[in-house]
Amino acid sequence: MHMIRVVRYPAAGVMIAVAMVLMSSAVPRATQTAPAGQQSVVDQATPLRKPDVIYVPTQPEVVDAMLKLANVTKDDVVYDLGCGDGRIVVAAGGAYGPRGVGIGIDPQRTAGAAANAKTAGVDGRGEFILGGLFQQDFKEATVVTLYLLNQLNLKLRPKLWKELKPGTRVVSHAFDMGDWEPEQKQDVGGTTIYLWRIPAHPPSN
Numbered sequence: 419m420h421m422i423r424v425v426r427y428p429a430a431g432v433m434i435a436v437a438m439v440l441m442s443s444a445v446p447r448a449t450q451t452a453p454a455g456q457q458s459v460v461d462q463a464t465p466l467r468k469p470d471v472i473y474v475p476t477q478p479e480v481v482d483a484m485l486k487l488a489n490v491t492k493d494d495v496v497y498d499l500g501c502g503d504g505r506i507v508v509a510a511g512g513a514y515g516p517r518g519v520g521i522g523i524d525p526q527r528t529a530g531a532a533a534n535a536k537t538a539g540v541d542g543r544g545e546f547i548l549g550g551l552f553q554q555d556f557k558e559a560t561v562v563t564l565y566l567l568n569q570l571n572l573k574l575r576p577k578l579w580k581e582l583k584p585g586t587r588v589v590s591h592a593f594d595m596g597d598w599e600p601e602q603k604q605d606v607g608g609t610t611i612y613l614w615r616i617p618a619h620p621p622s623n
């Protein structure tokens with residue numbers, strides 16, 4: 419049975435109502451393959467679930483601020499968990515030149531992200547993985563970007579602490595990490611962005 423709750427989703431100063439599926443049952447394995455010319459979508463045939471959060475894009479000025487707050491350089495590997503149309507990976511690749519990986523659960527949008535990277539000429543440095551963010555490993559990331567929900571950040575936190583190397587920066591748009599205090603917090607475009615750094619000895623949960 420699905421339980422659907424409406425929560426308030428702050429974006430660029432506007433409160434947008436978001437229907438979030440809190441409990442979703444597994445659906446059949448992904449059968450869709452990337453359209454021709456969009457080879458950077460890796461169809462890992464993971465069991466796709468309904469999204470935990472609907473798609474709401476981060477505004478460009480907020481994307482820029484997130485990448486600046488994380489101090490992204492060409493030597494980084496940037497993972498956007500729940501990548502939408504790929505704009506964070508594309509912007510990072512275009513402005514700072516790191517390798518980027520987007521993980522998205524929506525087949526069409528994830529394929530669109532790969533197409534957007536190609537259009538922007540950064541497809542050589544970007545990869546988009548069709549799959550659930552809890553099912554993927556992201557231990558090679560040196561920067562992780564998030565625009566999810568408070569509850570999802572909290573659910574993700576032990577995985578971030580377990581998989582990411584000490585010093586990896588985590589930047590979240592709009593949503594904090596509960597009692598894990600951010601190193602920095604910044605107001606931009608009517609919303610707040612947060613920066614954490616994975617500690618040398620993270621807690622286990």
Ligand SMILES: C[S@@+](CC[C@H](N)C(=O)[O-])C[C@H]1O[C@@H](n2cnc3c(N)ncnc32)[C@H](O)[C@@H]1O
Pocket residue numbers: 468469470471472473474475476498499500501502503504505506521522523524527549550551552564565566591
């Ligand atoms: C609020 S949007 C943010 C999109 C993008 N990161 C941005 O900031 O513009 C959240 C995205 O996460 C995706 N998503 C939701 N649940 C997911 C899950 N379990 N695994 C992977 N992606 C998920 C949604 O399909 C949506 O594209």
